Amino acid sequence: MPMNTNPLLAPWDTPHQLPPFDKIKPEHYAPAFEAAMAEHRAEVDAIAATTEPATFENTVAAFDRSGQSFARVVGVFFNLTSSETSDALQAAERDLMPKIAAHQNWLSLHEGVFKRVDALYRTRDRLGLDPEQLRLLERVHLDFVREGALLVGAARTRYAAITEELAGLFTTFSQSVLGDEAAFCLELKTEADRAGLPGFVLDAAKSVAADKKIDGYAINLSPSLVDPFLTYSTRRDLREKVWRAFKARGESCAERDTRPIAEKILRLRAELAGLMGYGTYADYALVDRMAKKPAAVNDLLMRVWEPARARALTEQKDLEALAATEGFKGPLSGWDWNFYAEKLRQRRFKLDEAELKPYFQLDRMMDAMFDAAGRLYGIGFKEVHGVPLYHPDVRLFEVRSTAVDTLVGVFLVDSFARSTKRGGAWMSEFRGQSRNRPGGLEYPIIINNTNFAKAAAGKPTLLSLDDVRTLFHEFGHGLHGLLSNVTYNRLAGTSVLRDFVELPSQINEHWALTPAILKKHAIHAQTGEAIPDRLIELIKKSEHFNQGFLTVAYTSCALIDMSLHQHPNPEKLSLADFEASECKRLGVPEAVGMRHRLPQFRHLFSDNGYAAGYYVYMWAEVLDADGFEAFEATGDVFNPELAAKFKRFVLSAGNTLDPADAYRAFRGRDPDVGALLRGRGLV
Numbered sequence: 001m002p003m004n005t006n007p008l009l010a011p012w013d014t015p016h017q018l019p020p021f022d023k024i025k026p027e028h029y030a031p032a033f034e035a036a037m038a039e040h041r042a043e044v045d046a047i048a049a050t051t052e053p054a055t056f057e058n059t060v061a062a063f064d065r066s067g068q069s070f071a072r073v074v075g076v077f078f079n080l081t082s083s084e085t086s087d088a089l090q091a092a093e094r095d096l097m098p099k100i101a102a103h104q105n106w107l108s109l110h111e112g113v114f115k116r117v118d119a120l121y122r123t124r125d126r127l128g129l130d131p132e133q134l135r136l137l138e139r140v141h142l143d144f145v146r147e148g149a150l151l152v153g154a155a156r157t158r159y160a161a162i163t164e165e166l167a168g169l170f171t172t173f174s175q176s177v178l179g180d181e182a183a184f185c186l187e188l189k190t191e192a193d194r195a196g197l198p199g200f201v202l203d204a205a206k207s208v209a210a211d212k213k214i215d216g217y218a219i220n221l222s223p224s225l226v227d228p229f230l231t232y233s234t235r236r237d238l239r240e241k242v243w244r245a246f247k248a249r250g251e252s253c254a255e256r257d258t259r260p261i262a263e264k265i266l267r268l269r270a271e272l273a274g275l276m277g278y279g280t281y282a283d284y285a286l287v288d289r290m291a292k293k294p295a296a297v298n299d300l301l302m303r304v305w306e307p308a309r310a311r312a313l314t315e316q317k318d319l320e321a322l323a324a325t326e327g328f329k330g331p332l333s334g335w336d337w338n339f340y341a342e343k344l345r346q347r348r349f350k351l352d353e354a355e356l357k358p359y360f361q362l363d364r365m366m367d368a369m370f371d372a373a374g375r376l377y378g379i380g381f382k383e384v385h386g387v388p389l390y391h392p393d394v395r396l397f398e399v400r401s402t403a404v405d406t407l408v409g410v411f412l413v414d415s416f417a418r419s420t421k422r423g424g425a426w427m428s429e430f431r432g433q434s435r436n437r438p439g440g441l442e443y444p445i446i447i448n449n450t451n452f453a454k455a456a457a458g459k460p461t462l463l464s465l466d467d468v469r470t471l472f473h474e475f476g477h478g479l480h481g482l483l484s485n486v487t488y489n490r491l492a493g494t495s496v497l498r499d500f501v502e503l504p505s506q507i508n509e510h511w512a513l514t515p516a517i518l519k520k521h522a523i524h525a526q527t528g529e530a531i532p533d534r535l536i537e538l539i540k541k542s543e544h545f546n547q548g549f550l551t552v553a554y555t556s557c558a559l560i561d562m563s564l565h566q567h568p569n570p571e572k573l574s575l576a577d578f579e580a581s582e583c584k585r586l587g588v589p590e591a592v593g594m595r596h597r598l599p600q601f602r603h604l605f606s607d608n609g610y611a612a613g614y615y616v617y618m619w620a621e622v623l624d625a626d627g628f629e630a631f632e633a634t635g636d637v638f639n640p641e642l643a644a645k646f647k648r649f650v651l652s653a654g655n656t657l658d659p660a661d662a663y664r665a666f667r668g669r670d671p672d673v674g675a676l677l678r679g680r681g682l683v
């Protein structure tokens with residue numbers, strides 16, 4: 001296919017150089033990747049082939065500038081395979097993933113470039129570099145080393161083979177879990193099947209049914225539907241059915257059994273760590289994290305684990321006592337927890353999720369997050385209509401600085417669950433920020449995805465309190481991408497260490513529930529009234545409720561992830577046995593369980609990013625809890641001085657600063673774990 005007829009390769013003269021979504025077809029990816037990778041190879045080979053001695057500009061800066069066509073195609077491809085897939089796109093994914101991995105391997109093992117980078121690295125103190133340039137040089141050097149640039153001979157070849165095989169396994173793992181989620185369908189045929197379900201669950205069940213071409217109501221395995229179903233359905237038999245199917249994702253049928261895939265991934269990771277000179281994969285992964293060593297992670301998790309477990313067991317007793325008054329006998333099961341927890345919540349706080357929900361209209365809550373960010377960081381959001389995007393539900397915004405009316409970035413929002421989108425919520429980019437470009441500044445193009453259940457036509461989509469937190473969380477990542485203000489793309493936005501990247505997202509959740517934001521934006525969908533003070537107080541009071549359950553469900557996953565990746569003998573590892581024995585060792589209460597069971601644990605097995613890294617949310621929570629306390633301590637959660645520091649040293653700085661230094665510059669001191677324990681009510 002000639003270049004100019006392939007819309008992925010032709011110049012994008014669309015508004016903001018957005019991908020021409022309406023012209024891109026699945027068959028365009030293979031030739032586009034081929035051409036973009038060839039161009040990238042030529043650019044990188046040219047850096048290595050320069051006869052002039054290595055300089056920062058002709059080597060490190062040039063390397064940072066290379067591969068822009070490739071990045072452009074990657075941006076479209078990965079966003080669409082996640083958010084709007086199809087059989088054809090999945091086939092392209094299976095075909096292209098190993099090729100993309102091979103390309104990235106080639107790049108990260110490029111001897112010619114590494115030699116020049118290494119020469120510069122050895123003389124880095126004498127090059128007269130500014131702090132960002134020095135950081136980039138050190139970062140690029142470390143990238144090479146971690147990708148095996150120091151490996152020679154057979155080890156080098158084996159390293160490349162392992163990475164390529166892993167890429168294929170990751171795809172199979174994700175597609176299998178997604179397959180299980182899409183395959184499940186529980187039809188709610190009779191009035192009795194729908195007993196207890198409030199209107200918003202029924203609305204969501206109706207659109208699931210419509211999606212599956214069924215007349216009536218149905219439940220799929222989207223977490224945003226499973227959770228409320230387990231909370232409200234009075235049909236214990238149906239709750240059990242949904243809960244069991246949800247927990248069995250990844251092991252429900254032979255052709256989509258993810259366990260052998262995960263076992264293989266773990267064996268390959270252990271081998272890879274060995275090649276790199278580390279005892280376990282966890283040791284290898286932690287070198288490039290703020291935590292630095294597995295022991296530091298275990299210390300933090302265990303400080304939280306015992307108080308959380310004790311709290312969960314107390315919570316279970318409370319729920320069983322309540323259930324007994326309704327004639328329930330025996331211990332509580334997993335499918336009972338949400339149901340009785342909601343009853344207890346209502347009894348204790350008179351706080352009914354269904355009463356709360358009409359106050360949290362999706363559109364209003366988006367206004368709320370824009371408003372909070374505007375007050376803190378001096379930016380405004382203007383919706384742009386009429387630009388073709390990849391799905392009619394996606395919305396497009398220009399982000400402008402309010403002090404001097406300049407464009408900061410472009411923001412897309414894709415809110416709703418559908419069968420062509422993977423589960424969960426995430427931020428990603430179509431283009432990262434950079435000033436190291438031929439045309440000077442390139443502003444970022446960022447997208448947030450969530451899986452909210454879409455209301456029936458003509459009705460506002462209503463969010464749960466958890467959904468509101470998710471919305472603000474992902475928007476925190478979005479701000480990290482949008483407010484990036486660095487020179488080099490490798491250091492831009494969220495390209496920070498993995499256990500630092502959740503700080504912007506988690507701290508942003510705190511603003512969602514501040515009275516100033518709620519009073520203005522939490523407006524009842526029917527009555528148009530602002531949320532009453534009574535409910536705001538109840539939300540505050542109930543923040544510690546069920547924290548034992550939530551903390552155990554999360555921390556068990558984080559602990560088991562760490563022990564899984566420190567396994568002394570991965571060749572003999574059986575995923576099922578390991579999960580069972582670890583849960584027993586830790587004493588995970590059965591009615592709580594792990595939030596993600598290993599066969600469906602996408603964080604660990606759909607890429608390497610969160611392997612030996614699920615702990616990062618809690619690591620970052622130490623920072624976000626401590627950081628938000630700083631705002632509260634001033635008596636103004638929008639304190640302009642602190643907000644300016646947070647913007648400068650965290651949101652805009654990307655990876656130009658060491659994370660511990662960046663935090664100190666914002667906070668004035670090192671973080672303290674006390675705020676986390678207080679925030680969860682565990683002290």
Ligand SMILES: [Zn+2]
Pocket residue numbers: 473477502505
């Ligand atoms: Zn996050």
